[in-house]
Amino acid sequence: MIELKNVTKEFKVGAKDKVVALKDINLHVQKGEIVLLKGPSGSGKSTILSLIAALNKPTIGEVIVDGKRVSKLADNFTSLFRRENIGFIFQRYNLIPSLSAKENVIVPLIPSNPDSNWLEDRLQELFQNFSLESKMEVMVKNLSGGEQQRVAIARALVNNPSIIIADEPTANLDKKLSLEFIEILKKLKNGHNSIIIASHDPLFFDLDFIDRQIDIHNGEIL
Amino acid sequence: MKSKINLFLFDFSVLSIFRRGSKNIFIFFVFTLLIFLLSSVLFISNSIKSELDTTLNALPDITVQRLQAGRAINMPLSRLNKLLAIDGVNAVIPRVWGYYYFANAGANFSVVGIDQFEDQYRDLYTKLCDKFNFDKLKKDSGMLIGSGIDQMLKNNFYQGYFNFVKPDGSLAKVKIDGVFKADTALESNDVIVMPIKKVREIFGMKPDEAVDFVIKVANPSEIPNIARKITEIYPDTRVITKEDLKISYQNLFDYKGGLFLALFVISTFTFFMIIYDKASGVSSDEKREIGILKAVGWTIDDILKEKFYEAFVISFVSFITALCLSMFYVYFLNAPLLRNIFIGYSNLKPAFDLPFSFDFQTFAIIFFLTVPIYIAATIIPSWRVASMDADEVMR
Structure with a gap:
């Protein structure tokens, strides 16, 4: 279970142009639940996702995931927490352009020094699922936007995370590719993962497999 | 795996x-x-x-020079026995040597005299020199020269000999009977080794004089004491110990x-x-x-x-x-x-x-x-x- 308790997040704390991204937010996400955070750009959706993934820390309040106060963890432990629990699909994919698709997908597993046979099987499985078998050795900078996004999803799933976070996943995709992504999400729902999506794309608004939609505006949950 | x-x-x-x-x-x-x-x-x-x-390891324990008005002058051989009599002195060796200026090349040669080319040093010379025949050297009363000098003489059209100009203006022709190997050139490059008699002739030195004495000492820790005794006996001398040379x-x-x-x-x-x-x-x-x-x-x-x-x-x-x-x-x-x-x-x-x-x-x-x-x-x-x-x- 994911819980945000009285979370406020400010950027440039103490400066004149201080930005209050979140104001006293409270949020609960159940295990296996798919939640859509919707709202205009700058409303604070991405900040919530960053806090859940422990990429950032709240200014006030706390973030608890599976009973663990991730907002209080030391830096190295937040990395371990992400490695073991989080699969993050970034808006701009955040792939390493000079690596191949396969190398990008392996990246999250490198520090845990995986068994090479297991890794090979896992890669085959993922690349087959996302119809990327022929692109394994291609540099990601040479892939199309849709392919890059599928590589980013494969990377997010490679460590079997219990929480999948997608930040504006369709922002850089055309409608066809956006629908393809939604199909992938549907499949992931069957995997009993908690999925949190931040998007203002109307394509997500009427999807029946999304359990809950939360409106965010000016850093507040409506 | x-x-x-x-x-x-x-x-x-x-x-x-x-x-x-x-x-x-x-x-x-x-x-x-x-x-x-x-x-x-x-x-x-x-x-x-x-x-x-x-x-440095091959340096003499003590070198004794005679000074006159602060300038080094030749040392009479008559002083040798008094120095030998000092306790702890093993040997006193008079040295005859000097710098010979070769005007054509604008360079100084370090000319070193040795008593004679003795058989006991045959192996040593053979080891140090290229294309070397000991018997010929002995017969000729020739000289051994450094590789730098060899090259310089060849450049000045001297083949197998060199004419030294003596103080009276006459020439002393000395045959070249060996060249020190290039890997010893750091020390031997400008050195000429020849019999002491020839050196005296070239530098116009009297037969009862040497340039300086080198002294071998039995116990190295006694070197400062012996040096002090020498200056007491001969106040007109400069005594240079191995340590001084090392410092220099x-x-x-x-x-x-x-x-x-x-x-x-x-x-x-x-x-x-x-x-x-x-x-x-x-x-x-x-x-x-x-x-x-x-x-x-x-x-x-x-x-x-x-x-x-x-x-x-x-x-x-x-x-x-x-x-x-x-x-x-x-x-x-x-x-x-x-x-x-x-x-x-x-x-x-x-x-x-x-x-x-x-x-x-x-x-x-x-x-x-x-x-x-x-x-x-x-x-x-x-x-x-x-x-x-x-x-x-x-x-």
Whole structure:
């Protein structure tokens, strides 16, 4: 279970142009639940996702995931927490352009020094699922936007995370590719993962497999 | 199969070196050049120092000169017995030698007289000289010359002999019966060895005089006492001990070492400038990559390990390459250009070979002055970036 308790997040704390991204937010996400955070750009959706993934820390309040106060963890432990629990699909994919698709997908597993046979099987499985078998050795900078996004999803799933976070996943995709992504999400729902999506794309608004939609505006949950 | 060593991480590091190819090739080139310079300087310095040590060990225990108004003049042989009578003195050897100015080449030769070419030294001379026939030398009363002089005489059309001009203006023709080998040229390059009688003739010295005396002492710790006794007996003498000579040689070496030190400082300074430049920032691409690695679950330790491998591979390969190049340059090519700073022991430019001298300490100095500093300069800025929130770094 994911819980945000009285979370406020400010950027440039103490400066004149201080930005209050979140104001006293409270949020609960159940295990296996798919939640859509919707709202205009700058409303604070991405900040919530960053806090859940422990990429950032709240200014006030706390973030608890599976009973663990991730907002209080030391830096190295937040990395371990992400490695073991989080699969993050970034808006701009955040792939390493000079690596191949396969190398990008392996990246999250490198520090845990995986068994090479297991890794090979896992890669085959993922690349087959996302119809990327022929692109394994291609540099990601040479892939199309849709392919890059599928590589980013494969990377997010490679460590079997219990929480999948997608930040504006369709922002850089055309409608066809956006629908393809939604199909992938549907499949992931069957995997009993908690999925949190931040998007203002109307394509997500009427999807029946999304359990809950939360409106965010000016850093507040409506 | 799972390996205990994280080969994936090592692979990733090596891959990263190639991914940032042009930048790393530049760093490799500069780093190799600097280590090459540093190590060449130290190798030459070591080589000369080992040669110097050999020379210093062969120095006489005590040298006695006679002074007149502060100027060295010849020493009467009659003083020899009194010196021999001093307790602790094993032997007193009169030396006849001098500098002969060869105007055509504008160079001084160091002419050294020896009693005679004795059979007991046959092997020694044969070992020291090229194309040498001892019996001919003995018969001719000829001379042995340094390789520098040999070359100079050939350039001045002297083949197999040289005409010395005596003080009365007449000529003394002396045959060349041997040339010292090039690898002893640091000491022997401008040296001529010939019978004492010939030297006296050339320098117009009386038969009962020597230039100075060298004294052999049984117990080296007695050298200062014996030196004091000599000045008591002969107040007009200057007594130079082995220690004094060592200091004087050492000063000469240190002067040359100082020039090398200047080179050393310049190359080290350049090295640190480059290191500073590298340490002062991480490129935006690298910064973003560190952010991505953190975001997908790499800890600061993982990132630093990766950066360590990357820096270690670059710096260690540079280090080994530079050492190999440097050894080839110093010991095989004889350090062209750099060696000119060190020569000057003699009045002729010696064509000596730098003797190989392996000194583990030198390797350690070069290693610790370069590789760990480069690694630190790479890791510290990465650590600064990796310590920030991943979200902030990727933004």
